[in-house]
Amino acid sequence: MRFIRNEIQQPMHLVPPEQRNTAMYYLLVLGISILSIGVAGFFSAFFYAELIKAQWGMAYRQVQTYSLMVSAAGIALYVVAALFFKIPLRKTSFYKIRSILKNEPYDPPRKGDFTKAVYARLRDLDDKWALLSEVQPPDTDYVIPQVVVGPGGVYALHPIAENPTNKRFVDPGAELNKAGKNLQKELNHQVISMVILSTPKLATLYKDRFDPKVRVMNMREVFEHFNGRKNKFDEEARSELEAEVFGMIKGTAPER
Numbered sequence: 001m002r003f004i005r006n007e008i009q010q011p012m013h014l015v016p017p018e019q020r021n022t023a024m025y026y027l028l029v030l031g032i033s034i035l036s037i038g039v040a041g042f043f044s045a046f047f048y049a050e051l052i053k054a055q056w057g058m059a060y061r062q063v064q065t066y067s068l069m070v071s072a073a074g075i076a077l078y079v080v081a082a083l084f085f086k087i088p089l090r091k092t093s094f095y096k097i098r099s100i101l102k103n104e105p106y107d108p109p110r111k112g113d114f115t116k117a118v119y120a121r122l123r124d125l126d127d128k129w130a131l132l133s134e135v136q137p138p139d140t141d142y143v144i145p146q147v148v149v150g151p152g153g154v155y156a157l158h159p160i161a162e163n164p165t166n167k168r169f170v171d172p173g174a175e176l177n178k179a180g181k182n183l184q185k186e187l188n189h190q191v192i193s194m195v196i197l198s199t200p201k202l203a204t205l206y207k208d209r210f211d212p213k214v215r216v217m218n219m220r221e222v223f224e225h226f227n228g229r230k231n232k233f234d235e236e237a238r239s240e241l242e243a244e245v246f247g248m249i250k251g252t253a254p255e256r
Contacts, residue, residue, distance in 0.1 A: 001119070001122045001123050001124070001125040001126070001127065001129045001130065001131055001150075002127055002129070002130045002131070003115075003119050003123075003130075003131050004130050004131065004132050004242075004246060005132075005133070005249075005251065006246065006249045006251045007251075008251035008252065008253055009133070009134070009249070009251040009252070009253070009254070010105075010254075011105035011106055011107035011254045012105060012106065012253075012254070012256075013099075013103065013104075013105055013106070014085065014087050014096070014099060014100050014106050014256065015028070015085050015087070015100055015103075016085075017103060019085070020103065024081050024084045024085065025081070025085075027077055027080065027081045028077070028078060028081030028082065028085070028100070029101070030074075030077055031074045031075065031076070031077030031078030031079075031080075031081060032074065032078055032097060032101070033074070034070060034071075034073055034074030034077065035071050035074030035075055035078065036074070037070060037074070038067045038068065038069075038070035038071030038072075038073075038074055039067070039071055040067075041063065041064075041066070041067035041070065042064050042067035042068060042071065045060040045061075045063035045064045045067060046060055046064070048060070087100075087256065088256050091108070091255070093108075095108065096108070106254065106256065107254055108254065108255055110254075110255065113133075113145070114145070114146075114159035114161065115131070115133045115145065115146055117159065117219070118131065118146055118157065118159055118196070118219075118222070119131050121219060121222050121223050122148070122222065122223055122226060124223065125150070125223070125226055125227060126150075126151075128150055128151050128235070128238060129148065129149070129150035129151075129152075129226065130148070130149050130150065130242050131146060131147075131148055132146070132147045132148075132149065132242075132245055132246060132249060133145060133146050133147075133249070134249055134250050134251055134252060135147045135156075135183070135245055135248050135249055135250070136179075136248055136249075136250040137179055137182040137183040137185075137186055137248055138182060138186055138248075139182050140178060140179045140182045142175040142176070142178065142179045143179075143250055144156045144157070144158070144176065144179050144180070144183070145157060145158050145159065146158075146159070147183070147245050148226065149238065149241050149242045149245055150226065150229070150238065151229075151231040151232065151233050151234075151235075151238050152226065152229025152230060152231060152232060153190065153192060153229060153232050153233075154183070154184075154187060154189060154190070154191045154192070154241060154245070155191070155192050155193075155194055155226075156176060156179060156180040156183060156191055156192070156193045156194065157193075157194050157196055158172045158173075158176045158193075158194070158195050158196070159195075159196045159197075159198075159219070160172070160195060160196065160197050160198070160202075160206075161197075161198050163202060163205065164197070164202060164205045164206040164209050164210070165205055165209060171210050172195065173195055173210060173212045173213060173214050174213070176193045176195065176214055177193050177213045177214050179193075180192070180193030180214070183245075183248075186244070186248070187241055187244055187245070189233075189241060192215060193214040193215065194214060194215045194216070194217055195212060195214050195215070195216050195217075196216075196217050196218065196219055196222060197216070197217075197218050197219070198218065198219050199218055199219070199220070200218045200220065200221075202218070203216055203217065203218040
């Protein structure tokens with residue numbers, strides 16, 4: 001399966017590749033390195049307290065104090081370089097640092113977005129299948145979280161990880177059903193709307209509490225469902241449908 005994103009949705013490098021040989025980039029790497037040394041020293045001081053006392057006559061807490069000072073210097077250097085590259089300091093994580101050092105696009109998970117989880121389940125499908133996210137059909141304010149287009153049909157998906165019995169649970173079924181019908185009208189082909197819950201138990205609870213007008217499945221069975229679909233479209237029709245859905249993507253840029 002292919003995961004297709006438009007230009008707005010494409011993850012970006014936090015440090016542009018053409019600026020990786022500049023002095024500010026090396027300052028950023030130096031800051032991370034110094035911070036790593038300080039953190040390692042802080043925790044090592046506790047484990048080697050007796051050896052430090054015997055070798056240098058210092059209490060391990062004194063070494064930890066020095067380590068904190070080293071870490072602070074590393075953080076200061078990183079902050080200066082990060083501000084230069086306009087890298088937000090909030091939500092600084094190991095993944096963000098690793099993306100910078102390995103020159104990888106930064107694509108953090110979004111709260112409430114299960115696109116990556118769906119793709120992980122479906123990625124072994126044939127490449128004639130495509131997964132698109134944030135699709136907004138005409139005449140609707142609702143944005144379909146994921147749309148799957150392939151030789152076996154077009155599907156509008158809304159994954160849910162919440163417990164349907166929770167009092168604060170909001171059923172997306174009605175809006176998904178309406179958006180699916182609008183998408184079907186626009187494509188002039190059948191669109192099957194599906195609410196996907198994370199476990200079979202939650203799927204059963206959802207069916208028991210609500211009267212769903214959409215198909216209900218659990219995450220564990222989605223691959224078998226799509227993999228077993230008979231071909232409805234030839235290659236030309238499938239490509240045209242995929243292009244039409246792509247044009248309806250209401251993309252939001254990944255967080256930095």
